[in-house]
Amino acid sequence: MTPDLSVSIAGIRLKNPVIAASGTFGYGVEFEDVVHLDRLGGFVVKGLSREPMIGNPPPRLFETAAGMLNSIGLQNVGARAFIEEKLPKLREIKGAVIIANVFGYTREDYEKTIEILNEGEGITAYELNVSCPNTQHGGIQFGSDPRLLDEVVRSSRRFSPRPLIVKLSPNVTSIGQMAHIAQEAGADAISLVNTFVAMSIDVKTRKPRIANVTAGLSGPAIKPIAVRMVYEASKSVQIPVMGMGGISTAADAIEFMLAGASAVQVGTANYWDPRATEKIVGELSRWCAEHEVPRIAELTGALQP
Ligand SMILES: Cc1cc2nc3c(=O)[nH]c(=O)nc-3n(C[C@H](O)[C@H](O)[C@H](O)COP(=O)(O)O)c2cc1C
Numbered sequence: 001m002t003p004d005l006s007v008s009i010a011g012i013r014l015k016n017p018v019i020a021a022s023g024t025f026g027y028g029v030e031f032e033d034v035v036h037l038d039r040l041g042g043f044v045v046k047g048l049s050r051e052p053m054i055g056n057p058p059p060r061l062f063e064t065a066a067g068m069l070n071s072i073g074l075q076n077v078g079a080r081a082f083i084e085e086k087l088p089k090l091r092e093i094k095g096a097v098i099i100a101n102v103f104g105y106t107r108e109d110y111e112k113t114i115e116i117l118n119e120g121e122g123i124t125a126y127e128l129n130v131s132c133p134n135t136q137h138g139g140i141q142f143g144s145d146p147r148l149l150d151e152v153v154r155s156s157r158r159f160s161p162r163p164l165i166v167k168l169s170p171n172v173t174s175i176g177q178m179a180h181i182a183q184e185a186g187a188d189a190i191s192l193v194n195t196f197v198a199m200s201i202d203v204k205t206r207k208p209r210i211a212n213v214t215a216g217l218s219g220p221a222i223k224p225i226a227v228r229m230v231y232e233a234s235k236s237v238q239i240p241v242m243g244m245g246g247i248s249t250a251a252d253a254i255e256f257m258l259a260g261a262s263a264v265q266v267g268t269a270n271y272w273d274p275r276a277t278e279k280i281v282g283e284l285s286r287w288c289a290e291h292e293v294p295r296i297a298e299l300t301g302a303l304q305p
Contacts, residue, residue: 042097234260
């Protein structure tokens with residue numbers, strides 16, 4: 001049996017549910033030599049802002065038990081340079097699903113960034129990053145305040161002719177409430193989780209491991225919390241959910257799908273294995289064949305009581 005791995009999310013048909021997560025896969029082009037980009041469900045490019053950003057000072061990465069802290073601070077080339085310098089190369093990859101991750105300090109920033117990106121041909125969808133924990137303003141502030149979330153999603157919706165995926169922060173009390181707000185404000189899908197606000201200290205020097213002091217925790221360490229949040233969010237909305245947080249194997253991906261995800265994203269795993277996404281696609285096909293699952297889409301929300 002050759003299982004059907006295709007899934008549909010926000011009106012987009014993906015050949016499989018595996019998507020590379022923003023910030024862990026560059027602009028896609030950097031992975032061209034190691035991953036067949038057209039064999040992935042898709043990939044999300046690094047968060048893009050209206051103007052280029054240099055990010056936070058180093059050290060910005062630190063490995064923790066089964067995880068990683070990062071405080072990159074949204075370093076990126078800016079939306080304009082992305083469409084002029086990166087997108088033409090990405091367009092050459094036939095069948096690639098390119099999702100642009102959008103970041104802003106203000107609501108107007110989100111609108112302007114989307115306006116610039118609208119000029120770029122070949123972008124499949126936008127993922128609105130309202131959940132970055134590593135900037136002084138913007139990002140997570142939108143994702144952790146119900147009123148601000150409603151406003152930024154509503155206005156971005158007006159500016160976006162493309163499917164809009166809203167990436168939620170796990171640093172909230174009720175993920176179900178935030179998911180519902182994003183849906184009501186016009187999101188076509190939601191994705192979660194972004195990183196958890198965290199901190200680590202070098203006890204010898206008594207200094208924080210990360211220059212910005214706090215940072216975002218990702219990787220296998222966060223997976224059980226992420227699965228729980230995907231489960232709660234998916235019960236609160238009718239729109240599709242993309243799940244992520246510590247996925248590095250096909251079984252991890254399936255766990256998120258059973259919890260309610262229609263597709264998954266793979267982030268930190270790309271750091272120790274740049275081929276992780278493509279490997280998971282192969283593993284998923286074998287897993288479905290072995291477990292007699294003809295269509296992977298039927299696993300979404302199929303958690304047994
Ligand atoms: C180094 C690094 C940079 C990231 N940059 C972004 C970003 O620009 N935009 C965004 O929405 N998420 C960003 N993220 C969050 C990831 O996309 C993902 O939500 C998170 O890491 C959880 O998934 P994982 O455990 O598989 O890494 C970043 C994560 C890491 C580790």
